[in-house]
Amino acid sequence: MNVERPRGRILVQFIPELTGLARRGLAGWAVLMGGTIVAILGIMTIVSPWISPYNPIAINVGPILSPPSLRFPLGTNHLGQDMLSRVYSGGGIMFQVAILSMIVCLLVGVPIGLFASFAGGHADKLASLVMDSIYAFPGLVLAIAIAAMLGPGVVNMALSIAVVYVPSYFRMIRSQVLTIKELPYVEAARMMGAKQRTALFKYVLPNVVPSIVAVATINFADAILTSAGLTFVGLGLPVSTPDWGWDLTYGRRLLTSGAWWVIAFPGLMVVLLALGFTLIGEGLSELYNPRLQK
Amino acid sequence: MSLRSYIIARILLTIPMILLLLTFVFLIIRVLPGDPASLHFEKQVDPKLLQEFKHQLGLDKPIIIQYLDYLAGLLKGDFGKSMQDYSPVSQQIFSAFPATLELAISATLIMIIVGVLLGVQASRSYNSSKDHSIRIFGIASYATPVFFLGEVLIMIFAIYLHLLPAGDRIYASMSPTGLTIGDFHLRTGLYTIDSILEGNPSKLVMSLRYLCLPSITLGTVLCGIFIRLTRGNMLETLQSEFVTAARARGLKERTVVYGYALRNAFLPILTMMGLQFAALLAGAVLTETTFSWPGLGRYLVDRITFRDYTAIQGVVVFFGLLVAMVSLTVDIIYAYLDPRIRF
Numbered sequence: 157m158n159v160e161r162p163r164g165r166i167l168v169q170f171i172p173e174l175t176g177l178a179r180r181g182l183a184g185w186a187v188l189m190g191g192t193i194v195a196i197l198g199i200m201t202i203v204s205p206w207i208s209p210y211n212p213i214a215i216n217v218g219p220i221l222s223p224p225s226l227r228f229p230l231g232t233n234h235l236g237q238d239m240l241s242r243v244y245s246g247g248g249i250m251f252q253v254a255i256l257s258m259i260v261c262l263l264v265g266v267p268i269g270l271f272a273s274f275a276g277g278h279a280d281k282l283a284s285l286v287m288d289s290i291y292a293f294p295g296l297v298l299a300i301a302i303a304a305m306l307g308p309g310v311v312n313m314a315l316s317i318a319v320v321y322v323p324s325y326f327r328m329i330r331s332q333v334l335t336i337k338e339l340p341y342v343e344a345a346r347m348m349g350a351k352q353r354t355a356l357f358k359y360v361l362p363n364v365v366p367s368i369v370a371v372a373t374i375n376f377a378d379a380i381l382t383s384a385g386l387t388f389v390g391l392g393l394p395v396s397t398p399d400w401g402w403d404l405t406y407g408r409r410l411l412t413s414g415a416w417w418v419i420a421f422p423g424l425m426v427v428l429l430a431l432g433f434t435l436i437g438e439g440l441s442e443l444y445n446p447r448l449q450k
Numbered sequence: 451m452s453l454r455s456y457i458i459a460r461i462l463l464t465i466p467m468i469l470l471l472l473t474f475v476f477l478i479i480r481v482l483p484g485d486p487a488s489l490h491f492e493k494q495v496d497p498k499l500l501q502e503f504k505h506q507l508g509l510d511k512p513i514i515i516q517y518l519d520y521l522a523g524l525l526k527g528d529f530g531k532s533m534q535d536y537s538p539v540s541q542q543i544f545s546a547f548p549a550t551l552e553l554a555i556s557a558t559l560i561m562i563i564v565g566v567l568l569g570v571q572a573s574r575s576y577n578s579s580k581d582h583s584i585r586i587f588g589i590a591s592y593a594t595p596v597f598f599l600g601e602v603l604i605m606i607f608a609i610y611l612h613l614l615p616a617g618d619r620i621y622a623s624m625s626p627t628g629l630t631i632g633d634f635h636l637r638t639g640l641y642t643i644d645s646i647l648e649g650n651p652s653k654l655v656m657s658l659r660y661l662c663l664p665s666i667t668l669g670t671v672l673c674g675i676f677i678r679l680t681r682g683n684m685l686e687t688l689q690s691e692f693v694t695a696a697r698a699r700g701l702k703e704r705t706v707v708y709g710y711a712l713r714n715a716f717l718p719i720l721t722m723m724g725l726q727f728a729a730l731l732a733g734a735v736l737t738e739t740t741f742s743w744p745g746l747g748r749y750l751v752d753r754i755t756f757r758d759y760t761a762i763q764g765v766v767v768f769f770g771l772l773v774a775m776v777s778l779t780v781d782i783i784y785a786y787l788d789p790r791i792r793f
Contacts, residue, residue, distance in 0.1 A: 289470040292777060294769055296732035297750070301475065301766045304754050305482040305489070377593060384595045385736055389751045404598055408740060411616070416605050423598035430593035438589065 183442035190435030208241035231417035246400040256314035265325030291323035374437030486759035529764035539764035548639025550745030560669025565676025573684035588674035600740035617741035683715035724780030
């Protein structure tokens, strides 16, 4: 049987999918809202070199710690840097770290989860034990230990965050596979002589994908907060990179001067970004797994 | 399974987990690229000095011996020697721990009270604008970096309104002495409890004032999950027959909700408290740094600046053991309260 799939029309199918989301109640709206926030912040970060009024890392472009004014709509910091330009471009590091760590989690967590739980037996027990011990640990503390050893850098930050979140991918996939592999259609496929590999990749995996997407978006929000946390404890990137996390970290020392604008705007950006991904993740898991939300 | 055999089985299950964790931390510090001793000095250092330094800390032994030393030390409560001044890390950990404990307890109280009350409110006005705003608050609190909230609260309550101190605890010289009867001294290191034991109300007020902002910050950031949990459970329970029966008997709505329905949501909340403990500790690290709260988290962050890897290892291991112990305790309490899960 060979059914022709409408390949070139993904974009066209996507539009009713979006309007359909809005009709699926609160969860649909959450996905739409979150998606919009993330898209706006993402585009803002990408086009920041062209829309920034000043160079975000140039010092003394204005007076030191000037409150929001017409010339500097979001004020300036202690180095006389323009906060608006820093807000525009400060998300780059977080996006990079979160995306990289998500890729690592997908490459490590998904295969381990799939194979261990599909095979069952000792492999499953061992993998579960290792993953559960990491999962039980305070994530940030573990990431701090790893990042302290690896040293600063986007890749190192992403790796230390990935170690913390691989277990959530593993657990989610494992619980899904354990249910799905017992379903009659998978059993039927096996009885009809399907190879293990076929059963796993053709019949089990496609049904796990929605959960993977949901867990990846929720963890994306966590990864953003963790990367901000790493920066805050002094394991972030050098000063020369504009970063919301760095502004928040240094802003702590400027609190007594009353310069609220130095922390308020970068902070709101981090909240919005994490909120956007949380909304997408929550919405998706409610749409795909209504049982879990009970 | 009897409660006793359940407890034994549960403890036996914890041991391999702890061992794995200890090994994992050891591998992170010793095996990841760059050995801790050279990393500590960052730049060039006289090889002779480095050798001496390694020898002092036992870092020149073969890795297997180091590993066994490390495990044997931990059994005796020895967390190794600090790279900074060769003093035992365990001493520093134990002196910083009460501050973290005090923060963790008060933050837990706030997190539970705020989370449960808002969750109940949301479930009582299901699908109204109140329900929606509480849910949005829950999700937003989850998405807020704890140090950002802390900075905002410091800005408002300490800098602009001058209502509360911006950070730190009472000066060490002024700290409450605890209970003293003759030669008997009892001092917990939790300043609120020590002030009560000392019978000094002004110190109690002062301790609470210092505790206020950090615990509100940490409690608020973590309350979201309890809002959701309580709301979900209450929505279900409020539909159940015993609630209808209680209403039919003419009990006040308040009694029905808080006396009857909420009681059923207690067990899941207890479980969630155990699960959230790790998040609480992680949040405490950042909260302590924000408020210069002299606990374990600030100690850890200070050690990062000094590149004191043995101390970092010690704190991380201590946090791990703490989490394992709390989750064990919660499981045992749970098994005691709800015999069904033992089977």
